[in-house]
Amino acid sequence: MNDLLLRLEGVSRHFGGLKAVDDVSFSLTRGEILGLIGPNGAGKTTCFNLISGVYAPTKGDIVLEGVSTAGFPPYRMAALGVGRTFQVVKPFSTLSVLNNVQVALGLKRYGGVLSSLGPWDTKASRKEALEILEEVGIGHLAASPSGQLPLGNQRRLELARALALKPKLLLLDETFSGLRHEEAALLSKLVLGVRARGISVLLIEHNMKVAMGLSDRLVVLDHGRLLAEGKPEEIRSDPRVVEAYLGKGASAHAS
């Protein structure tokens, strides 16, 4: 399974004087679940925005399946197999939940002139969208306007849309936050199922229990820099990580 999917090579992103992400390198293999953790403002979401093409890196390169993708726009990254959710949910509010997923099903259609003229609201696309909604557990809400769902369900819709892209790499930005315990357990199962299909998952998670429990490996960011990388048990006992979260002096108490 040591098949490389994504590699960040010395990636930086500066906003004026702020180094949101500073010389970060890590890689992800096929079928791996990698947790991206770190205190608030560590640059996790910026990292996601770099990988998914929302921002271009100031320096460094992002390589997906051997192709250098630095500076590609999001719609090209989606076509290359990167599906993502957003920390601040972004539903297509006036469209129904089902139509939201159908938008993502059109991924292959938007590239060509002729293919984008075909009808979208077909029996086949409705069926496929509904199956994905049922997989994430909101099939019964298919007809509701997506803008009016409670946050937990909007997060599941985000996941459904990302899955509808049939990605090779799934980026989950705090998809678990705001979910009840049993909802989170269901979602964890889902993520493991996704991985079992060979899809790699990169997740940002504040809930340490979830992050440690799900991830094969963790990458810790702090102030835009890579602080530590390793298996959950190594990270848990890494004094630098404890310090980043709790401050100096805390590591002595923790150990």
Added chain:
Amino acid sequence: MNDYSITILTFIAIQAIVACGLNVIVGYAGQISLGHAAFFGIGAYASALLTTKGGLTFWTALPLVILLTGAIGLVLGMPSLRLREDFLAVTTIGINFIVESVFLYVPFFGGALGLGGIPSITLLGTRLRGPNFLYLCLVFLAAVLFISRRFTRSWGGLACFALREEETAASSMGVSPIRFKLLAFVLGTAMAGLGGALYAHLMRFISATDFGFTLSVSMMSMVVLGGIGTLWGPVLGALILGVLPEVFRPLIDYRMLLNAAILLLMIRFQPAGLLGEGSLLRRLFRRPGRDSAHE
């Protein structure tokens, strides 16, 4: 029906065609345009010039007019790639004023005297006048409605809806904002070009002031009144704003006041327009069990 009502209805049909075009840009793709009259004017001037100086007939000129207006729409739609909402609104107003002054000050376009001697439309050897011209406009309106409907049902249309709602998310789902915003601009301005050509051959004399900013505002009013993003909304809006001044002819001095009052009342009580989601008319005529979000 007397000649007068037929003329009014012909105007309404032409304005409905142009408003449908604006609806593609504003309603479907969510790009504010307050300069739509410019493209109506470009269509009118293009057809007038091609038929007077170019020696073409209305029918041979029409495809060129539509292509040309759409092509200019493509170029002038480019600000929408960088600007959002209020900035785009101001830019499109500017475009309207620039196009109007080009028509007004460049001698090639007839300057302040406008362009006259535009031939009537002939079909199968007969000159189209009165009701026949109206029928022609209605046929074109039907075609525009058909294309609008087809567009909302195509993947390209869905891509535009997604862009309208959430550009970043749409982009992360494979929708290129550049491609689909410009597609909406081309389609919408091409429809305006068609309306402009019909207008030029109906009036047979045009001048720059026919295509000013106030017309853009009233186009926008039609779309908002009827129901932004709905299929029939622009037609209903054009009909109401076309008929009202005739009904309230005694109040002609207060026409602008009346229009403004209607708009404000709509925004307050029926923000989605007469045919929009959740409007009174929709609730009255809702057919049970049918999803009508994209009609």
